[in-house]
Every structure is written in structure tokens, then in C-alpha cells.
Amino acid sequence: MKFQKQIFGFMDMLRFKQLVPNRRKALASGADTPLPKRYRVNELAKALHPGRMQVEVTALRPLTDRMTELTFRRVDGDAFPFFRAGQYVSLQGTVEGSVVSRPYSISSSPREALENKLTLGVENAGFFSEYLNRQVKVGDRFLMTEPAGEFHYETLRDQKQIVCVAGGSGITPFLSMAKSRKEGDESYEMILFYGARDEAHLAYKAELDALAAEGAVKVVYVLSDETREGYEHGFVSAELMAKYADLQKVTFFLCGPAAMYAFIAKELAPLHLPVKAVRKDATCCGNRTVENPRTFTLTVHIRDKVYTVPAREDETLLAAMERAGIQAPNKCRAGGCGYCHSKWLGGEFVVAEGRDGRRAADRKFGFVHPCVTYPQADMEIDVPPAE
Numbered sequence: 001m002k003f004q005k006q007i008f009g010f011m012d013m014l015r016f017k018q019l020v021p022n023r024r025k026a027l028a029s030g031a032d033t034p035l036p037k038r039y040r041v042n043e044l045a046k047a048l049h050p051g052r053m054q055v056e057v058t059a060l061r062p063l064t065d066r067m068t069e070l071t072f073r074r075v076d077g078d079a080f081p082f083f084r085a086g087q088y089v090s091l092q093g094t095v096e097g098s099v100v101s102r103p104y105s106i107s108s109s110p111r112e113a114l115e116n117k118l119t120l121g122v123e124n125a126g127f128f129s130e131y132l133n134r135q136v137k138v139g140d141r142f143l144m145t146e147p148a149g150e151f152h153y154e155t156l157r158d159q160k161q162i163v164c165v166a167g168g169s170g171i172t173p174f175l176s177m178a179k180s181r182k183e184g185d186e187s188y189e190m191i192l193f194y195g196a197r198d199e200a201h202l203a204y205k206a207e208l209d210a211l212a213a214e215g216a217v218k219v220v221y222v223l224s225d226e227t228r229e230g231y232e233h234g235f236v237s238a239e240l241m242a243k244y245a246d247l248q249k250v251t252f253f254l255c256g257p258a259a260m261y262a263f264i265a266k267e268l269a270p271l272h273l274p275v276k277a278v279r280k281d282a283t284c285c286g287n288r289t290v291e292n293p294r295t296f297t298l299t300v301h302i303r304d305k306v307y308t309v310p311a312r313e314d315e316t317l318l319a320a321m322e323r324a325g326i327q328a329p330n331k332c333r334a335g336g337c338g339y340c341h342s343k344w345l346g347g348e349f350v351v352a353e354g355r356d357g358r359r360a361a362d363r364k365f366g367f368v369h370p371c372v373t374y375p376q377a378d379m380e381i382d383v384p385p386a387e
């Protein structure tokens with residue numbers, strides 16, 4: 001036994017002696033073609049996650065008296081990344097000296113993105129949206145984030161049949177979802193309840209009717225202020241929806257104003273549905289109501305720069321920074337994506353009710369989401385640079 005060990009040890013020594021010459025031989029006989037400069041996996045990652053893109057408006061189309069459709073192309077000529085129907089992009093521009101950005105759900109389909117075309121249906125509500133509705137021109141350029149968001153169908157989580165409820169400009173993600181269904185990229189059965197005051201305020205009606213005729217979606221229009229044959233009337237109640245679907249066997253997708261969410265929540269409460277059965281698209285966190293709002297000083301660190309800006313207690317820290325022309329990172333503006341995640345260095349604050357999307361560790365180690373945080377005293381934060 002001892003003898004055998006010695007033999008093996010001796011052979012190992014011989015092999016070790018040959019190690020360097022063997023390696024030289026292998027290197028000499030290897031191919032001398034240069035290593036590739038581009039790898040497929042990196043190219044794919046770049047195509048799917050381009051970060052922020054410079055985009056240009058290529059067409060404008062009025063949808064209703066309060067909504068305009070904007071069509072964009074990428075200035076570098078690349079395709080937009082493929083996305084999940086229902087997701088949003090954040091559009092950023094400079095209006096009257098302020099850097100402003102807002103998230104908008106995409107109304108075009110993921111396949112149209114591959115043809116360097118992406119559309120947004122923007123309602124005239126708020127500073128930036130009003131600018132996009134009234135003043136923007138073909139050829140104007142903006143920055144746009146890559147598509148993001150969790151408001152999309154998930155086979156493992158959601159029921160085969162989905163009931164979508166849209167109010168106002170909330171129709172846009174559902175148009176994309178119906179198109180994606182038609183193009184064969186999604187397999188759900190979709191019923192869409194689209195509520196509006198009257199027929200004139202139904203955006204994308206011709207497109208929705210065409211998609212319905214092709215079997216991609218069943219659309220039920222619900223008018224609250226006008227009576228017309230072929231339409232449902234009133235509000236999108238549980239009783240109305242139950243005429244078209246078994247409400248215990250569907251997943252709800254809701255996109256519209258907060259009042260619509262509150263109404264539907266009340267309507268669905270008696271059904272005792274599991275939480276995952278109702279999906280809501282997040283809305284931007286805007287100003288809050290405060291009588292005689294105080295103005296504090298917000299000190300912002302971004303890398304080696306320090307800015308001092310006024311911050312009102314009725315506006316978010318993000319809004320205060322943007323008003324002062326500071327480019328702060330943001331996407332959802334609703335507390336959920338974590339993209340604006342910043343280190344808190346001092347000062348009291350409150351977080352908008354129901355919007356605190358921070359993880360427990362973030363709360364413990366002093367991080368805030370400026371898009372949903374309102375100052376209650378002078379504050380100091382360290383913000384990551386916008387890409």
C-alpha cells in the first residue's frame with residue numbers, strides 16, 4: 001500500500017514537470033483569431049435594458065377633447081425594447097426651466113416597439129401632461145426610461161379570464177394588452193369595461209371595436225351621463241360585471257382615477273376575493289392638501305455636489321428637486337419601483353398614506369423614496385445621480 005502511494009506520488013511529480021511545456025504546446029496550437037468584441041448575451045441585455053433613451057415625437061393625434069396620442073421613435077434608430085403589455089415608461093423633459101417627468105402607460109403593442117414605434121395616450125391633467133397636450137410638436141425630443149412596472153398579466157398568478165376596468169386615460173394599458181392578445185403574445189381571455197361620461201370621451205373606440213371584431217377582447221362601454229343604444233349605463237358595478245363573467249373565477253385589472261378604485265373596492269368587498277385577484281395600476285403621488293403650507297430647506301447631495309432648494313410641505317421631495325432644476329432619478333412616482341431610493345441624512349418627514357413601498361431594511365437604515373415623501377422640517381438627503 002505504501003509502495004503504491006509512492007508510485008502515484010512519483011507520477012504526479014512527472015506530470016507536474018510537464019505542466020509548463022504542455023501548456024505552451026496547447027497555447028501554440030490554439031486558434032489565433034481575436035476574441036469577439038461583442039457577445040450575444042450582452043447585446044440582448046442591452047436591447048432589453050437600454051436605460052434612458054432619447055426619443056422624438058413623430059405624430060400627434062387628438063383622441064378626445066382631453067386626451068392626445070403621442071407617437072415616438074428612438075433618435076438612435078434602434079428598436080424600443082420588447083415589454084409586457086400593461087407596462088409604462090417615464091417621459092422626461094424641461095418645461096419652463098423645470099425638469100419634469102411623468103410615467104405613462106404604453107398604448108402600443110410590444111411588437112410595434114420592435115419597429116421603433118411607441119405610443120402614449122396622455123390626458124390633459126397636470127403641469128407636464130398639459131404641456132404634452134397643448135404645446136408639444138412633431139420633432140420635439142425627450143428622454144424616456146425603458147418600460148417598467150408590474151401591471152401586466154402573469155400566467156402563474158392570474159386567472160385565465162381577466163376582467164379589466166378602465167376609467168378616462170386608464171384605457172391605454174388595456175389597448176396594449178388587447179393588441180398583444182391579438183398578436184398571439186398573450187393567452188388570456190379579456191373582458192374590458194370602459195367607463196366614460198359619454199361616447200365622445202371614449203378614447204381609442206375605433207381600435208377597440210376592431211380588436212373586439214377580431215376576438216381579441218370583449219368590450220363593454222359604460223356611459224354615466226348619456227343614454228345610447230348598445231351601451232351599458234351608470235357605473236361599472238359588481239352587478240354589471242357579473243352579467244358578463246363569473247367574478248369568483250377572474251383576475252381584475254383596474255386602471256383609472258382613485259375614485260374608481262374606491263368604488264370598485266366597495267363593490268367587490270362582499271365577494272371576499274383574495275388580494276391577488278385585484279390588480280391596480282399605480283397612480284402618481286401628487287401634492288397633498290395642507291392649509292397654509294410651510295416652506296423648508298432641502299439640502300441635496302448628488303455625488304460631490306450639494307444643492308439647497310426650497311421644499312413646501314404639501315409637495316414631495318422629488319417635486320421640490322425638479323422645480324429647482326435638479327435631475328433626480330425616478331420612474332413610477334408612486335413609491336413602488338424604488339428607483340428614486342435615497343439616503344436620509346436628517347429632518348422630519350411623512351410618507352404619503354398607503355404609498356410606503358420601502359423594504360423593512362430601508363426603513364431601518366434610513367432610506368426614503370422622495371417621490372412619496374413630504375418634508376415636515378428642513379431636510380437633508382443623498383440622492384443617486386440620474387443615469
Ligand code: FES
Binds near residue numbers: 331334339340370
Ligand atoms: S420613483 Fe418609483 S419609488 Fe420613487
